[in-house]
Amino acid sequence: MILKTKQLSKSFGGLKAINKVDFELPKNEIRGIIGPNGSGKSTFFNLVSGIYDSDPGSYIEFDGHDITYTPPHEIAGYGLSRTFQLLRLYQDMTVIDNVMSGYHTRVPYKFFDAVIGRKKIWDQERAIKEEMMELLSFVGLADYAELNASELSGGQRRLLVLARAIAMKPKLLMLDEPAAGLSPVNVDNLMKIIMQLKEKYGLTLIIIEHILKVVMDTCNSVTVFDHGQKIAEGTPAQVKDDNAVIEAYLGKKMDDEEMRKALAV
């Protein structure tokens, strides 16, 4: 198990955004998380990556480390990388700097070497840059390396965010709606790149996605959230036919008697 949560809860005032969620994820799996808006998917990500503190009684374990109350930068140090729904690109930095800043946890030298500016620093910096340029050309952004991130198009931004998250060579990559707002062709392209990256780096993936086709086609297993609770889990086929899931999305299945009653009112 690379990621495990027990009784994970988070409330904002009276709202239970996440309510006692037990979640387990084996290595090398691609897990999809679906659920209606406001069902707690992104809150779940924020709790796991340490952006929010979870409520007392929760327990999160990542790769053998108890990360329940660990600050986000340490969690990232253990090898958990994530993207954000609103991208959070570093707008005023160049594309290559964006990706290189994702490399932070792997930077090999110490601060004082950097202050003094020893030769070994510049060698290592150049090596990092080369590696990151390779990554950029892999996602197809090498030509734009020196432009500001704010000058990229929507699709390119999504690719850049992905590259930045990969730069730290994570063990677990959590993607928050990677394909939101993309055209179908671009979605296919993006998913292809994600799959290639998974193979290349041996990633475990969690994907939040509203485009069900993406989830059904690529994920090994799917977890469904509704009102902060986990209502179903299993293979895409199982989840698709799960009554609780259909209810959450479309409402309750009614028999004729109930329907008649409902319409009469």
Place this chain on the structure above:
Amino acid sequence: MEKFKSIIRDYPFIAFIIAFVILAFVPSVVFTDVYQSHLATLIFVNIVVAAGLNIVKGYCGQVTVGHVGLFAVGSYTAGTLFLYLGLGFWATLPIAIIVTAFFGVAMGIPSFRLEGPYLALATLGGGEAIRLFIENGNFFRSTFGISDIPTPSLMGYNFDSPDRYYFISMTIMIIAVYFSFSILRSGVGRAFMSIREDPICAAAAGINVKKYKILAFILSAMFAGAAGAVYAHMPPGYIHPNNYTVIEMVTFLAMVVLGGLGHIWGGIIGAIVITIVYDLTRPLYKYQLLIFGLTIVLTILFMPKGLGGFIDRYFLEKRFKKKTGTEKTT
């Protein structure tokens, strides 16, 4: 030429030694009177302050308006150390840097909670508090100022006139700029920039936001402390609380903004331009503040990345066109 470039890339300090040698000949070749040496020293002091301010404001994005207070701490540490203990430049400079670093920590702590204009207000209060504390403390000779702070001497040679002191300030400036370049070009500079752009995302990418914020404040405070000590020992060796008011702060800000916030040369270009303009417009002293205020506003409106960013942009567009054959203008 290619070989020379690769040597500079591996050993950047060689470029700084070359700059040192060139600058060392400037007084005897270019300058016609002592006042120009004095002005050059002022430029160097401002470069050190602005380079430090560029770290915390330009790169780390923490809007601090109390930097002039740190500059004052540097000066008055040097001044009081001389006044009560009779220490000379070589002793006061490192102590001033260390003391100012501690004040930098104090100035940086509010940045954990405050952002943007709120942080600006807090640091403005901090900077002004330092000045008022000095102005009302007999220990610091209050409004009389500390005078006759001696110039440094090295192996019997006394740097006692502006054209001699030029070499001290120039050396300190070269060293400071070298440090600022190495810091900002390394991963530390990138971490600062990510915090400026998006602290939450930076944290999720493994950057310890609090640590790097306080680091930025400490580093820039050390620059301000060094500049303050150099300023205090500058002939005629006189410091007064009025040299550290908000007006000076606005000038420092104008330097960084005009030079280019978050551009590696930003503080340096700005310090040179603003100091010279400041000197040339002395007869119009009534309008100086107006000019600098306008400079800040106009630069932010029409050239948000300052002179440095403007020049960069020009070359970048050329390179991009060459590479892809398409125009990229935004």
